[in-house]
Amino acid sequence: MARLELDSVTKRFGDGPDAVVAVDDVNVDIADGEFLVLVGPSGCGKSTTLRMVAGLETVTDGEVRLDGTRINERGPAERDIAMVFQSYALYPHMTVRGNMRFGLEESTDLDDEAIDERVEETAAMLDITELLDRKPGALSGGQRQRVALGRAIVREPAAFLMDEPLSNLDAKLRSQMRTELQQLQNDLDTTTVYVTHDQTEAMTMGDRIAILDAGELQQVATPLEAYHRPANRFVAGFIGEPSMNFVETTVEDGALTAGEGLVYPLAGDAADAVAGASAVTLGVRPEDVRVSADGDPADVASEHVFDATVDVVEPMGNENVVHLTLPNGPDLTATVDGLRQIADGTDARVGIPAKAIHLFDRDSGEALHNRSLDDAEMDAPNV
Ligand code: ADP
Ligand code: MG
Numbered sequence: 001m002a003r004l005e006l007d008s009v010t011k012r013f014g015d016g017p018d019a020v021v022a023v024d025d026v027n028v029d030i031a032d033g034e035f036l037v038l039v040g041p042s043g044c045g046k047s048t049t050l051r052m053v054a055g056l057e058t059v060t061d062g063e064v065r066l067d068g069t070r071i072n073e074r075g076p077a078e079r080d081i082a083m084v085f086q087s088y089a090l091y092p093h094m095t096v097r098g099n100m101r102f103g104l105e106e107s108t109d110l111d112d113e114a115i116d117e118r119v120e121e122t123a124a125m126l127d128i129t130e131l132l133d134r135k136p137g138a139l140s141g142g143q144r145q146r147v148a149l150g151r152a153i154v155r156e157p158a159a160f161l162m163d164e165p166l167s168n169l170d171a172k173l174r175s176q177m178r179t180e181l182q183q184l185q186n187d188l189d190t191t192t193v194y195v196t197h198d199q200t201e202a203m204t205m206g207d208r209i210a211i212l213d214a215g216e217l218q219q220v221a222t223p224l225e226a227y228h229r230p231a232n233r234f235v236a237g238f239i240g241e242p243s244m245n246f247v248e249t250t251v252e253d254g255a256l257t258a259g260e261g262l263v264y265p266l267a268g269d270a271a272d273a274v275a276g277a278s279a280v281t282l283g284v285r286p287e288d289v290r291v292s293a294d295g296d297p298a299d300v301a302s303e304h305v306f307d308a309t310v311d312v313v314e315p316m317g318n319e320n321v322v323h324l325t326l327p328n329g330p331d332l333t334a335t336v337d338g339l340r341q342i343a344d345g346t347d348a349r350v351g352i353p354a355k356a357i358h359l360f361d362r363d364s365g366e367a368l369h370n371r372s373l374d375d376a377e378m379d380a381p382n383v
Contacts, residue, residue: 026049040197040218046212082152084152097119209221229367236283261329321333
């Protein structure tokens with residue numbers, strides 16, 4: 001049981017002009033029992049952040065606190081925190097049982113019998129009982145990752161840190177393990193920080209997600225908040241697949257303009273949000289772009305409907321990803337129902353509903369306006 005706080009945590013590698021600021025003034029307050037996913041592109045500082053929490057890397061500035069106590073100066077073994085690595089890091093010469101026992105023998109003064117009991121219990125929980133007497137070399141990747149998890153769980157630590165633990169598994173197994181890990185974390189109710197570059201893992205696993213770019217924290221929010229109310233263009237583009245459409249526009253006479261093909265009148269909150277701005281990025285998610293091959297999409301006001309040509313349709317089965325071009329205007333991606341027949345090269349009308357648009361300051365990337373939602377849509381409990 002533990003609350004974990006990162007208070008203005010900074011990591012610099014090296015000194016002087018060659019110094020690399022890998023983690024820049026990161027603040028996150030992780031509640032007891034919370035599952036926080038730290039997500040961002042490769043090289044953004046995720047592993048460095050986690051390693052500072054684990055005690056594997058010194059903290060240059062700021063403070064890491066466990067239940068209110070500063071732990072910066074404690075060694076990894078004195079933190080009561082267990083880490084799971086992508087590479088499993090199992091001892092090859094020890095059996096699974098040996099690997100699981102090892103951490104416990106190091107970190108507790110339990111007697112042999114109690115250790116055995118815990119190992120058996122944890123193995124049963126992870127469904128690896130029949131593997132206990134094998135060595136890692138005789139296990140599949142998925143089984144090894146289970147053992148690595150088991151070695152962390154058996155210690156009953158105050159917190160788990162996981163660094164891309166599923167990255168080495170194939171897609172099917174990864175999605176299965178994702179579900180299992182969530183279930184496990186729910187049952188154990190242990191504070192967990194889970195690092196991934198995969199926005200799908202972040203969306204599906206986290207109670208909250210912390211999005212990092214170039215060492216800087218962009219937003220800490222529930223997955224749905226980050227998806228529907230991104231703090232800035234980076235978050236908007238990083239979360240969601242296919243990615244949000246972005247159109248660079250100028251504001252003229254209360255309308256967003258991108259060439260002759262797109263003049264998008266604004267009203268209400270959206271109009272207020274761009275008052276005084278001249279360069280604005282229009283964002284709209286592919287599932288919100290309406291496509292019609294015969295006439296205007298019915299649920300979109302006519303001033304928000306435009307001529308377009310269908311370039312390419314990618315059938316995914318459940319949906320079609322439709323790539324469109326507006327004449328003298330931008331390209332857009334739309335997703336539509338998989339059973340809809342839309343041919344490459346078709347002329348179409350596309351609608352961009354006013355309630356679905358996001359607006360970003362073109363210089364800073366900061367969100368000026370996010371899509372409107374019924375409160376009920378956002379506040380549904382994350383069960
Ligand atoms: P991520 O896990 O998000 O891919 P890392 O935390 O591993 O990113 O790295 C963040 C940045 O810090 C990168 O630019 C990386 O090159 C740099 N970095 C990481 N470890 C070291 C190190 N020991 N010395 C110098 N630079 C490092
Ligand atoms: Mg990493």
